[in-house]
Amino acid sequence: QEYVYNCVLKLFLVLKKNLPHWNRNDQKKTKVKKKTSNPQFNETFFFEVTRSSSYTKKSQFQVEEEDIEKLEVRVDLWNNGNLVQDIFLGEIKVPVKVLRNDSFQAWYLLQPRENGNKSSKTDDLGSLRLNICYTEDCVFPSEYYAPLRNLLLKSSDIQPISASAAYILCEVCRDKYDAVLPLVRLLLHHHKLVPFVAAVAELDLKDTQEANTIFRGNSLATRCVDEMMKIVGKHYLKVTLKPVIDEICESPKPCEIDPIKLREGDNVETNMENLRYYVDKVFREIVRSSISCPTLMCDVFYSLRHLAAKRFPNDPHVQYSAVSSFVFLRFFAVAVVSPHTFHLRPHHPDAQTSRTLTLISKAIQTLGSWGSLTKSKLSSFKETFMCEFFKTFQEEKFTESVKKFLDDVSSTESKEPSGLSEPIHLKEGEMYKRAQGRTRIGKKNFKKRWFCLTSREFTYHKQQDKEPIFTIPIKNILAVEKLDESSFNKKNMFQVLHGEKPLYIQANNCVEASEWIEALCRVTRCNQKRLSFYHPSAFLNGNWLCCKATVENTVGCARCTADVPADTQIEIDGDRETERIYSLFTINMSKLQKLEEACGSIAVYQGPRKEPDDYSNFTIEDSVATFHTLKQIIDTVEKLNESHEKYQKKRSSSAEYGSEKNPIGKVS
Template identity: 35%
Template sequence: MASACCAPLEAAYETCQQHTLRLIDILDIKIVEARGLLVRPGGSCPEHCVRCVVKMDNEEIFNTSVAAKTPNPYFGEDLHFELQKKFRLLSFYLFDHYSGRAARPLGKITFRKEDIAKYSDQERWFNLQPLNGNSDVIGKVCLEISCERLNQEGNRHEVMYRLKVRMVDVCDLLLPASRKTEVYALAHVQWEATGLCIATEKLHACQQQDSKQRENVAYFDLPFFTTEVGQKRDEHEQNVCAGPNGKGSLFLRLSVWHDLPRSSSTFFHGEVRLPLMCPNQFDESKLAWYYLKPRLRGSERISRTQGGEESTRTVDTHGSLKLQLRYTVDHVLCSSHYNQLWTLLLHSLNVQPFRASVLALISYLPKSESDRIVLPLVRTFVHSNHVKPFVCVLCSEEILQCQDVNTLFRNCSFASRCIFELMKLVGSQYLVTTLKPCLDKIFLERKSCEVDPDRLTPGQSLTNNSRNLIIYAESMIIRIVDSSNHCPQLLRDIFRVMRDVTAKYYPNRVDMQWLVLSSFLVMRFFAAALLNPKSFGLRQDLPDSNVSRTLALITKVIQRLSNFVVCGRKLSDKEAFMVPIWERFSDERHRVAFVKFFDRISCAGSESSTTCDSVTVLKEGLLYEYKDVRTDCLGRTCSSSKPRHCYLTENEFYWCKQKESTRLGQLYLSDVVLIQPAERKNRGRRMFQVATRKGIFSWEAVSCAEMGEWVALMKRTCERQWLNIQQASDCSQLFEIDAEQQLENIHLTLLRYIETFRSWKDFFENQRSTLTQEFPMLQLFSEPTIRQVTLQSLQSILCCTYTLEEKHSLALANHFKQVKYGSKDLPIGDDNYLLLRSRLRKYAAAAAAASWRDEADTAVTTTAYTHGSLLPVEQTTGSSG
């Protein structure tokens, strides 16, 4: 068992370097609501909406809209991005939009990347600012700067220096790449205090060597000053650029522009400001990349911190937007460094009793923190192909701790949350296939299903509403009970394990087996998805009040029917207005249908099917089809792009000229060989390719985020096709899980609570006897054998966390030795955001490293779990010196 546990990581990247570091930028955005918007009158028009656009630099990554019935619209959007490229500005734009009319801007909010950390995990209001182009400055410029002394043999107290500036290249400007040659720069040498210019020169980008290269170089003769006799030369050179008569010091300001076509106006791209501190300032690296920044004028000359806070202090004249932002950079090591942590987690499945294992100790952390670690844990066990033992252990422990069988798996325990996340991970497409057809019909028809007489509006009929509710509920129940053939094999295996564990502890109680299945399948899966269709990926838009009420009533019917199946008798009626509806479904026919559904979906040998009774569209939208067309005898080709309305179903991907028009082409997913993003000149990262046995098809999405959604969904759909064909037992091949990243998130959680684990360790060593008041669950570890096993688990956590943290420190130090400040990847002017998450490591490791080393030197008899065996701590951590 132990050797099998270690295999996935050990077989991964055996040739990775000792201190390889991978950086993963993650951005989480929650758009809550807006208030005080200056929307146009006419909010009752269904085409009138407020549109929110999210841009990263100049690229749109997301947009959403809500009906503009009020100046305080609610969005309720939760976004998660794993960024594929670096960015500087994150902007939110609000527009007052009418169909067929030009959208009217309501305002914007712009954050610099380094400012996002100040508002991390805080839900707060931000005032909208009017749109102007001065603050949205992006782009980089490459400059070659050097300074030479002119009078080498002259009086050393009267020196003159010549500054040489050459603009080599520019990139990431708000300008098509074909027009980059039109960009020029104005270089100024100015006094800082007065702003007076000594000289101004015009420069052009000179990527290629040509005869005009001399014109692309600017020379500035810096003034010289006479100093007192006897002053040291180095002191004199350090102050050579200090201005007399209160003028302050000199600085170089280089602003980037281009001329607008058919106009006498110019467009400002940004500027670089470099203080000229000393003559040898540019000796180390003459060629460097710089970030362009907005111009500073008068009152705009405020510090970066003040500038970040100013947007929240200005008068709320354009309205405000409520946001929650979180930007982190995961520092992920190569797989071999996580072997010890990986093995600790997998070995927890064999520890007896389970409540003394590493997994159980993690579950005792505060709920807010354990919620963050649930998904990484689930993904780790899925990747290692140990899902079924994981579920078996969690279910057994939950049943042992349960005091009321009627609430089994119906609380928010650690086991319930893990299995719920597992169902969402494995069964997301199954959920869409089952519920989406009926859900789309409800959203489209928007029929009233209100059966509460107190909520009926004038003109509504209780009889018609009841009939609508019965029709919708019946069709939804039919979709659910007939969906077992579309359920993934892994999910059926999980339900089988849960049923077997329940039967072990409750023999001859089939109703308890139905209760467990009902708690997850109905209560936490189908019912939760109906109440929140957008968060479960069933819809892209939020339901209005009428549709929300309909979905809530359908959910009541399904939950009531599920409880009736478990209990086998009619339940008490708490809502009298629902009694006629419940009587319609509380019959033997519906009960038998649900019982058969529970039996089929939890049977390990049940057959799966790749076909559906009705085609379910998983995703549809606008894509651009790209084809290479040969144009001349020289073999040169050009690309043609045409807009297509595309559809993705369970079995195929097809496209039409317009929505619901005749098909122009189709691809069967069983024929797909490869799906991957692709880059094409001037198209950025919005392209992707679908390779089949017949050829390669290229498509372009409207944004990189939309492209990512298409690629991810098509991959998951193809993986399920492969699963149904191969009937593979190894589920780890069906999910693209970054195991190292998941283990890194688990490590961060352990590191955040390292002092808590140390205090628990002290408690079991009888150094703190009052800790049970703070953590009552520690009273469960009264037996000496359990205390000893728990102490070993705690020592393993501490040893593994500190060891892995030292590897992070070494890898991070090695990474910054290799990164050159001023390179294209890390331009000058970029704040050091790479350490956003390592600050925690910096203080935690520094505080605990000394005491840990002392413990490691003296802990001769202390043991830790490593690769399934018990070894002394010294052997697991290596030399402490």
């Protein structure tokens, strides 16, 4: 008898110590494949293995150098039990040391779990086909990468942009994703991403003939923006969508409106009301979230908006569709349909919830598409039931909300929300404030005050509903940072820097302190004179407690969390990203050389190109400039090759003669 399973794969990256116990693991899970004994998952998962002294220390699987050899990939196959507990079907274990810098695609026999029970026969458990690849980066000190890094960072200044090192990198890589991810991280780390995106977007727009297709393709510009939004927009999605996504997943209401997919007993009108409720709630959260949008995203949207208006000067709506094609279609709508991918939910939702999220995502895409609610657009819906659903939306109301939201997120200046004569009230509450100018530490220096934050000003009062004692205009706030507990021997303190003496405030608890810091950071994110450095401690008794500097107005000793709240800061190892880019150039060296030959030929004569199949798809706008950049890339990569060869030789020679790293008979 053939059993029918609802199959799901659970993947673990495991560090094994003191067998048979498992010390650490990083876990991921596939979608459920229902009603099959021969599931095909076709999903790709990445596990980032880092050492504690390198790269980011957030959300990574960290190991010590000697532990890397003990890592293994464990793949478990389970029968998804829905309401009951999942049933274990079998597992595979692949040690990382057998994968070193290689790829394995093979069938693996599923094994029983190691629990001393030998009742299961391995032949009875079936087999699983996997493609596993382990890549190891050998990162040198920063000075080794200076030539290649500088070549990449000046890409936005190269004319034309297609002759730049960053553009050529993405041209020669077979899979642009491999190149875009480290490139975006590197440019982001060195504050060069916005001008590069603007340059490649301008090139993209040259080939765009119709305004309604703007930024809809899978070009270098769109991929760069997509990766940027994934990196810097995590916290933005969390504060905007997570509460409503949690509600949908944990207390789902039936929302199916396709007559073909309705179950017996379902009421399409009730389902349509439920779907309308969810769409309204998601849409409302999005259009009210502009104040939380990271500054970098705003800067990119601002550039795209103005480039689009320049390319299509006679279309008044293109400046909005250029931004909405990213923020609605490629950011919010994608996060709604795949919340687990953006860490809004721990796992992929069940089938019914997934269908609800898909319908909501379709609605958000359409609502966010500028001018999509016209009658001509409604009649072009592939699904008749979606057309009927959208007739319940008021076109002008939603269009104006989208317009206002896009105006807010694509502006580089802090401004009042349009149509409002009064400031928006954001937060208020009672906390303790330290009297400014006092030099001694004491309880009497701290007074309980009522604080109020609006979109225009930050004030404090003796009591609620009283006139403010002191007012700080939002535009004057330079930074909002935590204050070291050692300053006044008090917990939950933060400081507001505004040009005069710092305002030191103690919240009632750590949650309240974080909420105030986040609220103040959000409302001041567009201030033009934000500080880059601050003092994490107070200035008392003639010196700063943190750095011992004796001048009160000296530059701070710690880097500010700058544009966004502290928990959204991005830690990037620029050297590691440059090493990855070097590896990509090395792999594609033959393409670089053929492209160099092509540029040389074009520079000499305008005759037919040699071997057109090898480089006919490359963009060569200026053969001389491209040739010059290619020569620099090849020379730089060859020098790095020499450094890697010397390191590998040294590593091999230092290994014990006759060991795996230095086997007998190897030519030194």
